[in-house]
Amino acid sequence: MNILAIGAHPDDIEVQCAGTLARYAAAGHKVFMAVATNGNVGSPTLSREEIANVRHAEQQASCAIIGAELIWMDFDDEWLMNDRPTRTRFIDAIRQADPDVMFIHGPTDYHPDHRISGQVAEDARIPASVRLVETALPHISKIPHVFYMDNPAGVGFEPEVYVDTTEVFETKRQMLLCHQSQDSWMRAIYGEHTSITDMMTDNSKARGLAGGYAHAEGFREVKTYPRTGTFAMLPGFGV
Ligand SMILES: [Zn+2]
Secondary structure (H helix, E strand, O other), rough: OOOEEOOOOHHHHHHHHHHHHHHHHHHEEEEEEEEEEEEOOOOOOOOHHHHHHHHHHHHHHHHHHHHEEEEEEOOOOOOOOOOHHHHHHHHHHHHHOOOOOEEEEOOOOOOOOHHHHHHHHHOOOOOOOOOOOOOOOOOOOOOEEEEEOOOOOOOOOOOEEEEEOHHHHHHHHHHHHHOOOHHHHHHHOOOOOHHHHHHOOOOHHHHHHHOHHHOOEEEEOOOOOOOOHHHHOOOOOOO
Protein backbone atom coordinates (compact mmCIF):
# COMPACT_ATOMS: atom_id res chain seq x y z
CA MET A 1 0.00 0.00 0.00
CA ASN A 2 0.92 3.65 -0.24
CA ILE A 3 0.73 5.55 3.04
CA LEU A 4 0.53 9.35 3.31
CA ALA A 5 0.83 11.40 6.50
CA ILE A 6 0.13 15.12 6.24
CA GLY A 7 1.41 17.35 9.04
CA ALA A 8 1.21 21.11 9.42
CA HIS A 9 4.81 21.63 10.57
CA PRO A 10 8.11 19.79 10.42
CA ASP A 11 7.99 17.43 13.48
CA ASP A 12 4.17 17.03 13.76
CA ILE A 13 4.10 13.75 11.88
CA GLU A 14 6.95 12.39 13.98
CA VAL A 15 5.17 13.19 17.24
CA GLN A 16 1.80 11.77 16.25
CA CYS A 17 2.35 8.83 13.93
CA ALA A 18 6.03 8.11 13.12
CA GLY A 19 5.83 4.78 14.97
CA THR A 20 2.95 3.64 12.81
CA LEU A 21 4.75 4.89 9.68
CA ALA A 22 7.89 3.00 10.76
CA ARG A 23 5.83 -0.18 11.04
CA TYR A 24 4.37 0.32 7.57
CA ALA A 25 7.85 0.97 6.14
CA ALA A 26 9.27 -2.11 7.83
CA ALA A 27 6.46 -4.18 6.32
CA GLY A 28 7.43 -2.99 2.83
CA HIS A 29 4.78 -0.34 2.27
CA LYS A 30 5.65 2.97 0.55
CA VAL A 31 5.51 5.89 3.00
CA PHE A 32 5.13 9.58 2.14
CA MET A 33 5.44 12.41 4.67
CA ALA A 34 3.88 15.68 3.50
CA VAL A 35 4.60 18.84 5.49
CA ALA A 36 2.39 21.84 4.82
CA THR A 37 4.42 24.71 6.26
CA ASN A 38 8.16 25.27 6.23
CA GLY A 39 8.43 26.11 9.92
CA ASN A 40 9.77 29.57 9.15
CA VAL A 41 8.77 31.16 12.46
CA GLY A 42 10.18 28.41 14.69
CA SER A 43 13.30 30.11 15.98
CA PRO A 44 14.12 32.67 18.68
CA THR A 45 17.25 33.86 16.80
CA LEU A 46 17.43 32.89 13.09
CA SER A 47 15.75 34.67 10.16
CA ARG A 48 12.66 33.11 8.56
CA GLU A 49 14.67 31.91 5.58
CA GLU A 50 17.45 30.51 7.77
CA ILE A 51 15.15 28.54 10.06
CA ALA A 52 13.12 27.26 7.09
CA ASN A 53 16.32 25.86 5.56
CA VAL A 54 17.30 24.26 8.88
CA ARG A 55 13.88 22.68 9.25
CA HIS A 56 13.84 21.36 5.70
CA ALA A 57 17.16 19.62 6.34
CA GLU A 58 15.90 18.25 9.67
CA GLN A 59 12.77 16.91 7.96
CA GLN A 60 14.80 15.26 5.21
CA ALA A 61 16.99 13.55 7.81
CA SER A 62 13.94 12.25 9.65
CA CYS A 63 12.32 10.88 6.48
CA ALA A 64 15.57 9.14 5.54
CA ILE A 65 15.47 7.04 8.73
CA ILE A 66 12.48 5.05 7.47
CA GLY A 67 13.00 5.68 3.75
CA ALA A 68 9.95 7.93 3.51
CA GLU A 69 9.51 10.31 0.60
CA LEU A 70 9.17 13.95 1.66
CA ILE A 71 6.54 16.23 0.11
CA TRP A 72 7.51 19.77 1.17
CA MET A 73 4.61 22.16 0.52
CA ASP A 74 6.48 25.26 1.74
CA PHE A 75 3.62 27.42 3.05
CA ASP A 76 4.39 30.08 5.67
CA ASP A 77 4.28 28.82 9.25
CA GLU A 78 1.33 30.20 11.29
CA TRP A 79 -0.43 31.46 8.15
CA LEU A 80 -1.91 28.30 6.67
CA MET A 81 -5.25 29.19 5.09
CA ASN A 82 -8.13 27.15 3.75
CA ASP A 83 -8.07 28.71 0.29
CA ARG A 84 -7.78 27.61 -3.33
CA PRO A 85 -3.93 27.65 -3.59
CA THR A 86 -3.64 25.58 -0.40
CA ARG A 87 -6.28 23.04 -1.42
CA THR A 88 -4.68 22.79 -4.86
CA ARG A 89 -1.30 22.04 -3.31
CA PHE A 90 -2.84 19.44 -0.98
CA ILE A 91 -4.60 17.78 -3.92
CA ASP A 92 -1.23 17.47 -5.62
CA ALA A 93 0.34 16.01 -2.47
CA ILE A 94 -2.38 13.35 -2.46
CA ARG A 95 -1.99 12.78 -6.20
CA GLN A 96 1.79 12.39 -5.81
CA ALA A 97 1.43 9.80 -3.04
CA ASP A 98 -1.66 8.03 -4.44
CA PRO A 99 -2.36 6.76 -0.91
CA ASP A 100 -4.44 3.85 0.31
CA VAL A 101 -4.25 5.24 3.84
CA MET A 102 -3.89 8.84 4.93
CA PHE A 103 -3.15 10.32 8.39
CA ILE A 104 -4.17 13.93 9.08
CA HIS A 105 -4.62 16.35 11.99
CA GLY A 106 -8.04 16.28 13.63
CA PRO A 107 -10.56 19.08 14.21
CA THR A 108 -9.99 19.37 17.99
CA ASP A 109 -6.28 20.13 17.76
CA TYR A 110 -5.08 23.29 19.56
CA HIS A 111 -3.10 24.80 16.69
CA PRO A 112 -4.79 26.64 13.78
CA ASP A 113 -2.23 25.36 11.26
CA HIS A 114 -2.95 21.81 12.44
CA ARG A 115 -6.74 22.21 12.22
CA ILE A 116 -6.60 23.87 8.81
CA SER A 117 -4.12 21.31 7.51
CA GLY A 118 -6.46 18.53 8.61
CA GLN A 119 -9.53 20.19 7.15
CA VAL A 120 -7.89 20.93 3.80
CA ALA A 121 -6.47 17.41 3.62
CA GLU A 122 -9.89 15.89 4.36
CA ASP A 123 -11.52 18.14 1.76
CA ALA A 124 -8.83 17.37 -0.85
CA ARG A 125 -9.37 13.62 -0.52
CA ILE A 126 -12.14 13.36 -3.12
CA PRO A 127 -11.18 16.07 -5.66
CA ALA A 128 -7.76 14.39 -5.96
CA SER A 129 -9.57 11.62 -7.85
CA VAL A 130 -11.62 13.93 -10.10
CA ARG A 131 -10.21 14.20 -13.63
CA LEU A 132 -11.47 17.69 -14.40
CA VAL A 133 -10.07 19.12 -11.17
CA GLU A 134 -6.96 20.17 -13.03
CA THR A 135 -3.76 20.74 -11.06
CA ALA A 136 -0.07 20.08 -11.72
CA LEU A 137 -0.58 16.31 -11.46
CA PRO A 138 -3.15 13.98 -13.03
CA HIS A 139 -6.03 12.58 -10.98
CA ILE A 140 -5.69 9.32 -9.06
CA SER A 141 -7.98 6.33 -9.30
CA LYS A 142 -8.80 5.62 -5.67
CA ILE A 143 -10.06 7.60 -2.68
CA PRO A 144 -7.85 7.03 0.38
CA HIS A 145 -9.06 5.86 3.79
CA VAL A 146 -8.34 8.54 6.37
CA PHE A 147 -7.48 8.52 10.08
CA TYR A 148 -7.08 11.44 12.46
CA MET A 149 -3.78 11.56 14.33
CA ASP A 150 -3.59 12.32 18.04
CA ASN A 151 -3.47 15.89 19.40
CA PRO A 152 -0.33 17.25 21.10
CA ALA A 153 -0.12 15.80 24.64
CA GLY A 154 -3.32 13.93 23.81
CA VAL A 155 -5.41 16.92 24.91
CA GLY A 156 -8.97 16.74 23.63
CA PHE A 157 -8.48 13.52 21.63
CA GLU A 158 -10.05 10.17 22.51
CA PRO A 159 -8.49 7.41 20.35
CA GLU A 160 -10.73 4.62 19.12
CA VAL A 161 -7.86 2.40 18.03
CA TYR A 162 -4.28 1.96 19.20
CA VAL A 163 -1.24 0.86 17.17
CA ASP A 164 1.45 -0.94 19.20
CA THR A 165 4.64 1.07 18.61
CA THR A 166 6.78 -0.59 21.29
CA GLU A 167 9.18 -2.21 18.82
CA VAL A 168 9.64 0.97 16.78
CA PHE A 169 9.63 3.50 19.60
CA GLU A 170 13.39 4.09 19.36
CA THR A 171 13.07 4.66 15.60
CA LYS A 172 10.32 7.20 16.25
CA ARG A 173 12.44 8.91 18.92
CA GLN A 174 15.40 9.16 16.54
CA MET A 175 13.17 10.69 13.86
CA LEU A 176 11.92 13.32 16.30
CA LEU A 177 15.47 14.01 17.49
CA CYS A 178 16.29 15.08 13.92
CA HIS A 179 14.24 18.22 14.70
CA GLN A 180 16.89 19.63 17.04
CA SER A 181 15.92 23.25 16.35
CA GLN A 182 12.56 22.63 18.00
CA ASP A 183 13.75 21.62 21.44
CA SER A 184 15.18 25.09 22.17
CA TRP A 185 12.20 26.74 20.48
CA MET A 186 9.65 24.72 22.47
CA ARG A 187 11.40 25.66 25.69
CA ALA A 188 11.48 29.33 24.67
CA ILE A 189 7.77 29.52 23.89
CA TYR A 190 6.15 26.94 26.19
CA GLY A 191 8.52 26.89 29.18
CA GLU A 192 11.78 25.34 30.36
CA HIS A 193 10.09 22.09 31.41
CA THR A 194 8.93 21.35 27.85
CA SER A 195 11.05 19.05 25.72
CA ILE A 196 9.29 17.90 22.59
CA THR A 197 10.93 14.48 22.94
CA ASP A 198 9.86 14.09 26.58
CA MET A 199 6.33 15.20 25.71
CA MET A 200 6.14 12.66 22.90
CA THR A 201 7.51 9.91 25.15
CA ASP A 202 5.00 10.64 27.92
CA ASN A 203 2.08 10.58 25.48
CA SER A 204 3.41 7.42 23.84
CA LYS A 205 3.40 5.68 27.24
CA ALA A 206 -0.02 7.08 28.14
CA ARG A 207 -1.55 5.82 24.89
CA GLY A 208 0.29 2.54 25.44
CA LEU A 209 -1.21 2.21 28.89
CA ALA A 210 -4.69 2.78 27.48
CA GLY A 211 -4.14 0.41 24.57
CA GLY A 212 -2.43 -2.39 26.50
CA TYR A 213 1.11 -1.86 25.20
CA ALA A 214 4.36 -0.32 26.46
CA HIS A 215 4.08 2.32 23.71
CA ALA A 216 1.24 3.14 21.33
CA GLU A 217 -0.18 5.74 18.98
CA GLY A 218 -3.90 6.50 18.98
CA PHE A 219 -6.13 7.20 16.00
CA ARG A 220 -9.71 7.92 15.04
CA GLU A 221 -11.27 6.95 11.74
CA VAL A 222 -12.75 9.68 9.53
CA LYS A 223 -16.27 8.39 9.05
CA THR A 224 -17.45 10.26 6.00
CA TYR A 225 -18.83 8.99 2.71
CA PRO A 226 -17.58 7.04 0.87
CA ARG A 227 -16.33 4.36 3.28
CA THR A 228 -13.10 3.27 1.64
CA GLY A 229 -11.44 1.06 4.21
CA THR A 230 -11.32 -0.32 7.74
CA PHE A 231 -9.13 -0.44 10.84
CA ALA A 232 -7.58 -3.52 9.23
CA MET A 233 -5.54 -1.13 7.11
CA LEU A 234 -3.54 -0.18 10.23
CA PRO A 235 -0.40 -2.19 11.03
CA GLY A 236 -1.14 -4.79 13.67
CA PHE A 237 -4.62 -5.44 12.30
CA GLY A 238 -3.60 -8.01 9.72
CA VAL A 239 -1.74 -5.79 7.26
ZN1 LIG B 1 2.74 21.68 14.58
